[in-house]
Amino acid sequence: MSNPKPLSRRMLGEQARILADQADRHAVTLESMLAILRSSRLDDRAARNMAVEIAASALVSLRVATDERDSDALEPVVGAFARLRNDLRPLVRFGDLDVQFVEPPATGRALPGEVAHAARAIVRNAVLGFVDQGETRRVRIQWDCDGLNLLIGIRDDGPGRLSAHDDVLRPIAERVTALDGEFGVASTPGWGSSLEVRLPLDPPADPEALPSAGALSEREREVLRFVAAGARNDEIAAELGISANTVKFHVSNLLRKSGARSRAQLGALTR
Structure with a gap:
């Protein structure tokens, strides 16, 4: 019997991306459920019902997210941004975070699936990082498109201590690097931090084989x-x-x- 053919580098990279996407989707779901259960605006019964609804919705999304396995599909930039807003909606609605979404232009170039998935994951990771700081109250999320790149801007009013080398931003830096993008952080103590990301809309070539x-x-x-x-x-x-x-x-x-x-x-x- 012949040995099974090893997985290609592209398939391995795709599997790693899907697992990472699932991990931060689950993290957002759990943060949303905690925000609901802690909310002073809901009584116990309403909080339980809403938490069950969020969990059920997350399970459905997990089971039917076939598009997450199709990195070649194109997504209109406005539709991709709407999906991001939907991902964060429970956390924004019931958490202590005031999030301002600045819509991308409707005429922007459609995003390759890999770029759209990475962009949403980058924002989710950033928002979770801000929540973990415990001092951030407002976040501004903006997407734009210059025809060649997706431009992402994320600004908070937190303590202003973030740097590009912080572990909380490592998943973002890795996603940006994987797509040949650029990532920068500017922080002012007491005034907050600003993250600027540029993702090329044309994906990079696959890497060479690992050296012996x-x-x-x-x-x-x-x-x-x-x-x-x-x-x-x-x-x-x-x-x-x-x-x-x-x-x-x-x-x-x-x-x-x-x-x-x-x-x-x-x-x-x-x-």
Whole structure:
């Protein structure tokens, strides 16, 4: 009997993306349910009914989201933004967060499915990160399109301590890198933080094959094993007895040698 054909790099990357999307959808659902159950505007019965409705809706979405498996489909930019608003609607309605949505132009270029999924995930991750800070009360979300790129702007009124290197923003940075985009953070203490993201509408080429073990140093192979397991830089540093900056150096080398666009893609190539 012949061995089964290994999954292609594209299929592995797609699986990793779908799992990541499901994870932050679940996170938004749980945050929404908690906001409902904590809301002083609802009595116990109404809160339970609303929480059940949110959970049931999330289950239905999970079972019928066939479009999430079709990264080649195009989405009108206005429709993609409307889906984002719907994702966040329960959290906005019952949470303590005041969210302002600035609609993209209706004439904007349709988004490739991969870009639309990544854009929604980026905003969901950012909103959850703001909620976790506990001090943010207002968030402004804006999408725009210049014909070649989707432009995402997210601004909050939180403590203004975020930087591009914070772990809470790592999933965003990885998604942006995977699509050859650009990501920047500007923070002013006491005034809040601003995230600016540019996602090209034409996807990058697939990475080259992962180099053979002989092309990697012993330390790079050790770091790669932890990256493939999903470990963070500080966890890898603690396990190997090296600094987090040294881990970053090795990860950068691994990304360069493999042509991978993100840690998630690097891990998928390894597996």
